[in-house]
Amino acid sequence: MALPSSLEELIEALRCLPGVGPKSAQRMAYHLLQYNPRGATRLSQAISRAVETLRRCQRCNNFTEAEVCERCVSSRRDATQLCIVEMPVDLNAMEQTHAYNGLYYVLMGRLSPLDGIGPRELAFDRLLARVGDGVVKEVILATNFTNEGEATAHYLYEMLHARGLKVSRIARGVPVGGEIEYTDAATVAQALIERREY
Amino acid sequence: MALPSSLEELIEALRCLPGVGPKSAQRMAYHLLQYNPRGATRLSQAISRAVETLRRCQRCNNFTEAEVCERCVSSRRDATQLCIVEMPVDLNAMEQTHAYNGLYYVLMGRLSPLDGIGPRELAFDRLLARVGDGVVKEVILATNFTNEGEATAHYLYEMLHARGLKVSRIARGVPVGGEIEYTDAATVAQALIERREY
Numbered sequence: 400m401a402l403p404s405s406l407e408e409l410i411e412a413l414r415c416l417p418g419v420g421p422k423s424a425q426r427m428a429y430h431l432l433q434y435n436p437r438g439a440t441r442l443s444q445a446i447s448r449a450v451e452t453l454r455r456c457q458r459c460n461n462f463t464e465a466e467v468c469e470r471c472v473s474s475r476r477d478a479t480q481l482c483i484v485e486m487p488v489d490l491n492a493m494e495q496t497h498a499y500n501g502l503y504y505v506l507m508g509r510l511s512p513l514d515g516i517g518p519r520e521l522a523f524d525r526l527l528a529r530v531g532d533g534v535v536k537e538v539i540l541a542t543n544f545t546n547e548g549e550a551t552a553h554y555l556y557e558m559l560h561a562r563g564l565k566v567s568r569i570a571r572g573v574p575v576g577g578e579i580e581y582t583d584a585a586t587v588a589q590a591l592i593e594r595r596e597y
Numbered sequence: 598m599a600l601p602s603s604l605e606e607l608i609e610a611l612r613c614l615p616g617v618g619p620k621s622a623q624r625m626a627y628h629l630l631q632y633n634p635r636g637a638t639r640l641s642q643a644i645s646r647a648v649e650t651l652r653r654c655q656r657c658n659n660f661t662e663a664e665v666c667e668r669c670v671s672s673r674r675d676a677t678q679l680c681i682v683e684m685p686v687d688l689n690a691m692e693q694t695h696a697y698n699g700l701y702y703v704l705m706g707r708l709s710p711l712d713g714i715g716p717r718e719l720a721f722d723r724l725l726a727r728v729g730d731g732v733v734k735e736v737i738l739a740t741n742f743t744n745e746g747e748a749t750a751h752y753l754y755e756m757l758h759a760r761g762l763k764v765s766r767i768a769r770g771v772p773v774g775g776e777i778e779y780t781d782a783a784t785v786a787q788a789l790i791e792r793r794e795y
């Protein structure tokens with residue numbers, strides 16, 4: 400006496416969300432159906448629209464609906480500074496400090512040899528093309544202070560320094576082993592101000 | 598410099614899931630877009646299909662794609678016993694014990710006066726019509742042993758006993774204050790076997 404197939408499929412499909420196991424997928428499915436079918440329909444549409452319309456900015460690699468995102472074309476930002484972050488959430492955290500007015504590049508990951516993620520998987524060639532635009536003078540490395548983030552920063556420093564760029568690293572105001580996304584804005588601001596030349 | 602609107606909307610829409618706050622909605626959105634756009638599309642379709650096809654079984658009130666669900670039309674089940682549970686997950690937990698072969702009625706909630714949920718909101722008139730089919734001989738109350746579940750069982754006992762039905766309550770093998778959904782099958786089976794006449 401199985402569950403109706405569309406319910407079974409909904410529970411299974413919900414498991415593609417991070418941190419959602421079988422039990423919570425089941426709870427989510429029943430909750431949506433019973434209490435919030437409108438919210439469910441809205442979610443269905445939001446997902447399909449997002450998947451269809453969002454792509455990577457050709458300059459900063461962040462998600463955008465345009466070829467090049469709003470920030471990258473803004474004349475108000477200092478195009479001589481380029482801050483490299485691992486993920487869009489890190490970019491958002493940096494912006495919330497209001498302590499930085501340059502541009503960004505989002506790696507969409509970090510080097511992780513054990514998971515098979517190397518310079519090729521992170522498309523470092525695209526990053527190199529970006530920093531070689533003749534306008535960028537300083538690259539600020541704002542990867543996390545985890546082991547993988549530090550290794551990524553070190554690799555990027557070697558790669559970019561070899562090309563004659565000034566490379567700095569945000570200060571370790573961020574707790575060792577901590578992640579930028581979860582650090583309060585004041586601490587991230589301090590870390591940005593106290594960045595040291597790599 | 599806001600997020601792209603389709604991304605903003607996806608994050609907002611994900612918050613209709615139970616237990617999902619702003620931070621985890623953001624993580625889920627980026628996770629879907631970056632690592633699992635196929636899973637996202639599948640989820641979008643599963644939600645819309647479930648919302649469209651699932652309705653309430655006319656006999657047991659559980660979710661089904663048919664007028665009357667598979668269990669309610671099965672000739673293998675003992676139609677003289679009717680077990681009343683709060684939610685579909687409770688029904689699933691009861692089934693997993695393999696200790697019961699009767700039919701069910703799913704309240705889709707429990708009495709909760711503070712939340713404005715009374716006999717009318719739970720459509721007890723539908724339940725009364727169901728138990729009055731002339732076939733049901735015993736009603737087994739399997740609401741949770743929380744305060745609200747107990748109050749619901751008490752109310753149902755009064756209502757059903759007054760109509761001359763035999764009403765029993767599953768034994769308190771389920772820990773006091775506990776919820777059936779989270780109780781192991783053996784304990785629920787024991788509680789079912791040791792049900793006492795109300």
Ligand SMILES: [Zn+2]
Nearest residue numbers: 456459468471
């Ligand atoms: Zn951009």
Ligand SMILES: [Zn+2]
Nearest residue numbers: 654657666669
């Ligand atoms: Zn049914």
